[in-house]
Each structure stands twice: as C-alpha cells, then as structure tokens.
Amino acid sequence: MKIVDISRRSARNLKQAKARTLLTALAIGVGAFALTMTLAASNGAQAYVNRLINNNFDPTELLVAKDETIFGRGDNSQPQEYDPSFGSVSSASGAPIQVKQVTEEEVNKILQYPLVEGVREGVILNVQYVTRQGQKKYIANIQDFNPARNPEALAGSIPRPLSDSSVLLPEAYVSKLGFKNAQSAIGQEVIIAIRKSLSSQILESGVAPRSLQEAEAIADKSTVLVPFTVAAVLKPEPAQPGTELSLQISSKAAKNLNDIATAGTSQYRQYTTINVKVRDGEDKAKLKQVQEQLRKDGFSSQSVEETQEFLTQIINVLKAIVAAFGIIAIVASVFGVVNTMYISVLQRTREIGLMKALGMRRRDVSRLFRFEAAWIGFLGGALGSGFAFILGTLLNPWITQKLDFGTQKLLIFKANQIAVLILLLVLVAIFAGLLPARKASKLDPIEALRTE
Amino acid sequence: MIKVNNIIKSYGKKGSVFKALSDVSFSIPEGSTVAIVGKSGSGKSTLMHIMSGLDHPDSGSVTVGGQELHTLKGRAMDKFRANEMSFIFQAFFVEANQTCYQNVSLPLEIADEGHRQKRIENALDQVGLKDKIHNKAGSLSGGQKQRLAIARAIVNNPSLIFADEPTGNLDSATGEMIIKLLFKLNRKNKNTLVVVTHDDELADRCHYRITLKDGKVIHFSENKKVSKKQ
Numbered sequence: 001m002k003i004v005d006i007s008r009r010s011a012r013n014l015k016q017a018k019a020r021t022l023l024t025a026l027a028i029g030v031g032a033f034a035l036t037m038t039l040a041a042s043n044g045a046q047a048y049v050n051r052l053i054n055n056n057f058d059p060t061e062l063l064v065a066k067d068e069t070i071f072g073r074g075d076n077s078q079p080q081e082y083d084p085s086f087g088s089v090s091s092a093s094g095a096p097i098q099v100k101q102v103t104e105e106e107v108n109k110i111l112q113y114p115l116v117e118g119v120r121e122g123v124i125l126n127v128q129y130v131t132r133q134g135q136k137k138y139i140a141n142i143q144d145f146n147p148a149r150n151p152e153a154l155a156g157s158i159p160r161p162l163s164d165s166s167v168l169l170p171e172a173y174v175s176k177l178g179f180k181n182a183q184s185a186i187g188q189e190v191i192i193a194i195r196k197s198l199s200s201q202i203l204e205s206g207v208a209p210r211s212l213q214e215a216e217a218i219a220d221k222s223t224v225l226v227p228f229t230v231a232a233v234l235k236p237e238p239a240q241p242g243t244e245l246s247l248q249i250s251s252k253a254a255k256n257l258n259d260i261a262t263a264g265t266s267q268y269r270q271y272t273t274i275n276v277k278v279r280d281g282e283d284k285a286k287l288k289q290v291q292e293q294l295r296k297d298g299f300s301s302q303s304v305e306e307t308q309e310f311l312t313q314i315i316n317v318l319k320a321i322v323a324a325f326g327i328i329a330i331v332a333s334v335f336g337v338v339n340t341m342y343i344s345v346l347q348r349t350r351e352i353g354l355m356k357a358l359g360m361r362r363r364d365v366s367r368l369f370r371f372e373a374a375w376i377g378f379l380g381g382a383l384g385s386g387f388a389f390i391l392g393t394l395l396n397p398w399i400t401q402k403l404d405f406g407t408q409k410l411l412i413f414k415a416n417q418i419a420v421l422i423l424l425l426v427l428v429a430i431f432a433g434l435l436p437a438r439k440a441s442k443l444d445p446i447e448a449l450r451t452e
Numbered sequence: 453m454i455k456v457n458n459i460i461k462s463y464g465k466k467g468s469v470f471k472a473l474s475d476v477s478f479s480i481p482e483g484s485t486v487a488i489v490g491k492s493g494s495g496k497s498t499l500m501h502i503m504s505g506l507d508h509p510d511s512g513s514v515t516v517g518g519q520e521l522h523t524l525k526g527r528a529m530d531k532f533r534a535n536e537m538s539f540i541f542q543a544f545f546v547e548a549n550q551t552c553y554q555n556v557s558l559p560l561e562i563a564d565e566g567h568r569q570k571r572i573e574n575a576l577d578q579v580g581l582k583d584k585i586h587n588k589a590g591s592l593s594g595g596q597k598q599r600l601a602i603a604r605a606i607v608n609n610p611s612l613i614f615a616d617e618p619t620g621n622l623d624s625a626t627g628e629m630i631i632k633l634l635f636k637l638n639r640k641n642k643n644t645l646v647v648v649t650h651d652d653e654l655a656d657r658c659h660y661r662i663t664l665k666d667g668k669v670i671h672f673s674e675n676k677k678v679s680k681k682q
Contacts, residue, residue, distance in 0.1 A: 005561040016549045359534025
C-alpha cells in the first residue's frame with residue numbers, strides 16, 4: 001500500500017471523529033503553546049542581552065578586578081577581616097562585602113603588557129550636584145564614556161574622541177537646567193560640583209571644625225565646580241535601564257573628578273574594576289593570552305563573551321523551567337493520544353479485519369494508525385504554535401511598552417524553531433501511537449470479522 | 453482448479469480438542485460457483501477461512517491456480533490474497549462514513565493498483581451504483597450496501613470471491629436480486645465464487661454443492677442443470 005494512500009485514509013479517519021481528534025490535539029497544543037512561547041521569549045531575552053552587551057561593552061575589552069567576588073566567584077559566606085585598602089560594597093542583600101581594589105601601580109603594570117592597548121578606569125561617581133548659571137541644582141551621577149558605545153543623540157553629535165571638557169547630557173536634564181529644547185543646550189556650559197573628601201577638607205582648611213556649622217562651612221568651601229560644554233543630548237537608552245540620569249564625560253575627565261573626590265582617602269586612585277583594551281582583541285586567542293597573563297599577576301578578568309555567558313545562563317535556567325512545564329503538558333498529552341488511538345482501534349476492529357482479509361500487510365495496518373497519531377501530533381503542534389504565534393504577535397507591542405523595552409520585541413518567533421517543534425511533536429505522537437498501532441496490526445482478522 | 457486436500461483442523465488444547473474439519477477434500481474448476489452448506493458448527497466458516505488463507509490447517513493443503521496457498525508466508529500470502537481473493541460478508545462491512553468510491557478503492561489501494569478511477573466506476577456500474585459514487589455508504593439501503601460490497605469484491609478482478617451468507621441480512625426480494633447479481637457477475641467475469649450458506653435455494657443454483665456435517669464432507673454434487681445453462 002502506498003504511503004500517500006495510508007496517509008489519506010488516516011486523515012479521513014480523523015476527520016470522522018472530529019471532536020475526539022480535536023480534543024486530543026488540543027492537549028498536545030497546550031504543550032506546544034507553552035514551548036513556542038518559551039522559545040519566543042528566550043529568543044527575545046537573548047536578543048535583549050546581546051543588545052545590552054553590545055551597547056555597553058566593547059568586545060575587545062576585558063573587565064579586570066583584583067577580587068573574584070566582583071564576578072560572583074568568591075566566597076562571601078564568612079566574615080572577612082577589615083582591610084583599609086579594600087573598597088567596601090554592599091551586596092544586593094545589603095550584606096557588607098569588601099573588595100580588593102586595583103591600584104594605580106597595577107594599572108600601570110597592566111599597561112606594560114605587550115598586547116594591552118589601553119586601560120579605562122570605568123569610573124562611576126556620584127557628584128554633589130549638576131547645575132547651570134542661574135538654575136537650580138540637581139543631583140547627578142557621572143560615568144566615563146565608553147568609546148565603544150554609540151548612544152543615540154537627540155541633538156548635537158558625539159565627538160570622537162570625546163574631549164575632556166565635553167559632557168553628554170541625558171535628555172531628562174534639558175528642561176530642568178532651563179534649556180528650551182535639546183538643540184539649544186548644545187555648546188552651552190553646565191557645571192558639575194564635586195566635593196573633596198572629608199580628610200582633604202580638614203587638611204586644606206587647616207582648622208578642625210568645632211561645630212556642625214563650621215564643618216559645613218568648610219565643606220562648602222571645598223566644593224569644586226568644574227565647567228563642561230554640552231556636546232550632545234542623549235536619548236534615554238531602554239536597553240540600559242538606570243543610566244538615563246548619567247552624565248557622561250571622557251575617561252580622563254571622569255578620572256580627574258574621581259581624584260578630587262577621593263584625594264586623601266584610601267580609595268584614591270583605586271578601582272574596583274578596570275577595562276583593559278586588548279590590541280586586536282577581536283581575536284579570542286589574544287584575549288585569552290591577556291587573561292592568562294592577568295591571572296598570573298593575581299587579577300581576575302572576564303571577557304564580554306563570558307559576561308554574556310553568565311546572563312545567558314540565567315536565561316537558560318528560566319527557559320528550562322518553562323520548557324519543563326511544556327514538556328510535562330506534552331507527556332500528559334501522550335496518554336491522551338494513546339487513549340484516543342486505542343479507542344480508534346477498538347472502534348474499527350472490523351475495518352481492520354476486513355483490510356487484513358483483503359491482504360493488507362501488518363506493517364501497513366500499523367502505519368495507518370501511526371499516521372493517524374502523527375496527524376494528531378501535527379494538528380496539536382500547529383494549533384498550539386499557531387495560537388502562540390498569533391497571541392504573541394498581538395501582545396508584543398503591549399508587552400514591549402509595559403516592560404519599557406524600546407524597539408526591542410520580547411517575543412521573537414522563528415519559523416525554523418516552530419517547524420522543528422512541530423516535527424518533534426509529530427514524533428512524540430507517533431511514539432504514543434506505537435502500542436495501539438501494534439494492537440491493530442496484530443488483530444486476528446477471523447476474530448475481527450466475526451459478526452455479532 | 454481449486455483443490456482442497458485432506459484438510460484437518462482442530463481447536464483447543466489437549467483433553468478438550470474440538471475437531472472443526474476432519475479430512476476435507478474436493479476440487480472445483482475455476483470460474484465455477486460453489487456452495488458450502490451445513491448447519492452452524494458444521495465447519496463451513498472454518499473451511500472458508502482455510503481456503504482463503506486467513507487460517508492455517510493442521511494438515512492438508514489448498515491449491516489455488518497451481519499455487520499451494522499455505523506454503524506462502526507473511527508478505528507473499530498478503531500479496532496473493534490482495535491480488536487473487538476478495539470477500540462479501542453477511543453484515544456488508546462497508547464503511548458507512550466513507551463514500552462508495554472510497555469503499556471500493558480499498559482493495560486497489562491495498563494491492564497498490566493504478567487506474568483506480570476507471571476501475572472503481574466500472575465496478576460500481578456493474579452493480580448499478582454508478583450514480584451513488586460520491587454518496588456516503590451509510591446513506592445506502594441494505595441491498596445497496598451489499599451491492600457496494602460486491603463492487604468492492606470485484607474491482608480488483610480477483611480469481612476467487614468468498615461470500616459468507618451474502619443474503620443473510622436481506623429480505624427475500626433484495627436477497628434474490630443480490631444472488632442474481634452475483635451469478636451474473638460470475639458468468640461475466642469468470643471468477644470462482646465460493647458461497648457459504650445454509651440457504652438451500654441459493655445452494656441449488658451453484659455448480660457445486662458441498663455439504664458439511666461435523667467437519668466432514670457428507671455430500672458433494674455437481675448440479676448438471678446449472679452447468680449446462682452456462
């Protein structure tokens with residue numbers, strides 16, 4: 001018997017039991033729906049992570065720290081002995097962590113590496129305020145501009161390299177600082193105020209304050225006002241949440257501000273992490289070479305790829321959880337298919353007997369039912385994935401808006417993934433149909449054809 | 453020639469053996485009509501099953517057109533049955549949900565034969581159901597269903613057609629029509645027709661009549677009148 005004839009007959013059988021077929025297929029469809037959504041969501045998450053990484057990191061750079069803790073590899077479960085040369089950070093839970101810092105000498109040492117092109121200290125500091133002539137003062141946060149990034153400018157353009165007196169101003173500050181619009185801010189001066197550390201305040205004033213008023217007066221005097229020229233106004237970057245209020249200045253300027261703020265403290269010219277740019281760092285072997293050298297000198301480092309791996313791992317775990325539910329749904333639906341197929345075999349005992357009497361081969365009888373199961377699997381897969389696709393496509397704009405993803409879609413459907421998924425479900429259904437098909441093929445035609 | 457040689461068939465295990473057929477032998481020429489008659493339990497169904505290769509005898513042989521049937525194994529047996537045999541049953545066994553076309557198509561599909569459209573139309577034409585070709589079998593009357601079953605039996609032009617009580621579920625007028633059709637087709641197509649029945653009237657119209665009792669042939673006769681008429 002020809003495959004096409006068998007396939008057509010099994011499809012016809014299914015059509016005759018529409019409700020039963022549809023219900024069984026729907027059970028598979030639930031699993032298919034969950035898996036399609038999982039795939040789409042993880043595609044979206046992966047794309048989001050990739051974008052996040054590519055917007056924020058230079059793949060030829062290595063993130064280097066003195067302390068493994070930064071990369072989540074150290075052990076912080078035991079109390080650590082206090083060390084004044086350490087910087088202290090709060091972990092997400094608020095527990096104190098002290099982190100060994102990279103010193104200026106060490107930076108210079110790394111700069112001597114043959115493959116190292118440069119080092120960016122990656123300074124992030126909270127300045128006292130930012131203001132403009134005749135305007136109110138606003139708190140702000142300063143970041144050094146990563147030349148590998150290419151943020152979108154609302155007005156002006158980002159000079160390359162960014163001069164040490166230029167600032168990239170986030171859109172949110174435009175109206176606050178009294179500019180009519182983004183365009184009118186370009187070329188104007190803004191002032192960043194930074195306060196010297198307490199120890200340098202005391203040292204420089206030469207007097208020890210005896211009251212709070214005196215102390216505040218000293219502190220006010222030791223506030224340094226640094227003027228910057230607005231080079232560009234930046235659009236908020238949705239792929240980089242939390243940075244919409246960061247003013248960006250050149251690496252050197254940021255370092256200078258940081259020096260002012262930390263002079264006289266243990267944190268002076270000490271960095272939790274630094275970014276080491278590797279010459280021809282597109283070559284992974286070269287990155288590895290530098291990483292190896294860093295490891296020998298007692299630094300720990302992470303390439304962008306490794307950072308991405310870590311994030312990807314988190315995504316993978318989430319994926320696995322949802323996929324597990326989908327798989328459970330499919331396993332449950334397998335029993336549905338087995339049950340349906342058994343009923344189908346029982347209902348058609350006589351027909352099977354007739355077909356065998358007419359010389360239909362056992363293999364073909366078995367095939368007839370396996371095809372039937374395959375059709376159910378296909379139908380379930382197509383229904384579930386199709387519904388997921390339609391729902392996802394309809395909901396995508398809404399979800400994206402709610403999650404503030406910008407132009408990024410949360411759910412990304414890929415045709416080849418859906419095709420593979422449906423194929424897999426067809427195979428699962430065929431597997432479920434094996435026992436009933438076997439029963440059908442083993443049916444004794446004499447018994448089957450006995451009237452009564 | 454269809455030769456049945458010393459067929460012995462028994463059921464059950466030691467101690468409670470039931471002998472369904474004991475030493476059944478006869479031979480009939482191809483293209484003839486044969487009635488196997490006997491009361492229920494006489495072994496006529498068993499004989500039909502063995503003659504059609506659905507069942508295996510304990511000993512003895514069945515030869516159809518020079519081919520010893522029970523030496524065929526698995527696939528070869530299926531193929532032989534698909535090409536050379538077909539069945540008509542008392543309860544019709546047509547698929548109610550399928551159209552007449554689809555019902556008749558089944559043997560052609562099993563035997564993997566081509567030119568289906570033409571052959572199916574021709575078979576339905578011979579039983580007078582050509583205008584019902586795309587009707588569901590379930591919408592047909594009893595007589596029409598049996599005619600459809602006959603069309604299914606002849607579409608592949610087998611050399612041997614087994615009819616198990618073909619008129620058993622029909623009223624006498626419809627039964628008469630079916631019998632006439634069966635004999636007419638036998639004369640036209642020259643297939644051997646083996647009818648299992650306890651209807652004496654039907655048996656009288658066959659060329660040969662084999663009467664079974666308790667698994668033995670108690671009577672074998674050739675009906676000269678029918679033979680001559682042909």
